[in-house]
Amino acid sequence: GSVSDMLSRPKPWSKLTQKGREPFIRMQLWLNGELGQGVLPVQGQQQGPVLHSVTSLQDPLQQGCVSSGQRLFGETILGLTQGSVSDLLARPKPWHKLSLKGREPFVRMQLWLNDPNNVEKLMDMKRMEKKAYMKRRHSSVSDTQPCEPPSVGIDYSQGASPQPQQQLKKPRVVLAPEEKEALKRAYQQKPYPSPKTIEELATQLNLKTSTVINWFHNYRSRIRRELFIEEIQAGSQGQAGASDSPSARSGRAAPSSEGDSCDGVEAADVEEPGGTTVATKSQGGPAEVAAAPADREEAAQPAEKAKAQPLSSATPGQDDGDDAGRPRPPPEGPADTPAPVPNLAAPAPGEDAATSATATAPEARGAARAGPAERSSALPSTSAPATAPARRPSSLQSLFGLPEAAGARDNPVRKKKAANLNSIIHRLEKAASREEPIEWEF
DNA sequence: TTGCAGTCAATATC
């Protein structure tokens, strides 16, 4: 009961009594010790190679063919895989939007930052892994056990190999570009398709229903995250007076109606990852009110698309009566506008991958973001905080392969990532350097 | 039951 209460009605750190802080301190200690399957190194007790995850044990390739950077840092410090670290850096969410679980990696990072020998330890870890890899490679060569990924479908339990029984892996589904386009078009018309529509889409595209469901889940989720970033970035730009960038407009077209929006009181203190509180969110200013039309227009299906609908029976009016009782209304796109299931066979004339995506689609927004503005440059640089040791950021940057200077490589994505990381580090360092911890808002 | 957040891990790309 106390846990439930604590989680559902969290108090700011500053408002907590010593006793009230205890559970969080315990949580930090616990996070610093062991969590889940992965055994994290306890600070000051690192010795020998650390078991990073169960899967890394399952797959000899993972163990042997080690790399570094995101993988090492993620698995050793954050308890995440490389892909998750990459995702986290590229698309960080505002702190207040993170769940407790989502904050875990940042808490771990803070703890790591608190460790005066953090970088050295990581480097040691890296060296040890390299050594272990070389050793394994050497022994595997002599044992004629190549460091190769096992072919999919080989059942080792039946072979002479003494390797533990390995599950047959399901081959990964890779959607063809046409299939993705078709799904995107379907999404534009109906971000929350009914089971029937999903069924029909699956049949049309010759995909499993679960694949279509997953695709919609993932797409919604990733679009939402993109929009969070844009809101933040638009916010930092908005401080300078520009608030109606295309991406900012698109950002408001979607999740703002979700109920989980950044509008309202909560968003008033949208916190930019760098720790600077961005008092950006107007409570529905003119620019916001005027936001939607462009998106709607773009999302609306051209007349050509409406033609030759093979799934004419799947028009929303017919199939989506069952959508009416959905827990939430579609938060984005013209879902309120009846639209047929798109022609999945062929894109509309003149439409390509870029143009078919609405402003809510990551690609389109990505293109918008990649403008000359280089918003990431507006984010605080790690070199800024005077409280933090200068060593860490540069070490981190080298760990992640990020340029020391934002413009070291003329790659907007890279710059953006560097800025995101800098912001996170800045924030964490600020927190770490305070006697009074930052309000983590657990 | 549905949607979401968070994550993994295979694969693609740089």
Added chain:
DNA sequence: GATATTGACTGCAA
């Protein structure tokens, strides 16, 4: 080799 992308999955909440 490092990093990015993305389909699939888990756990949770409404």
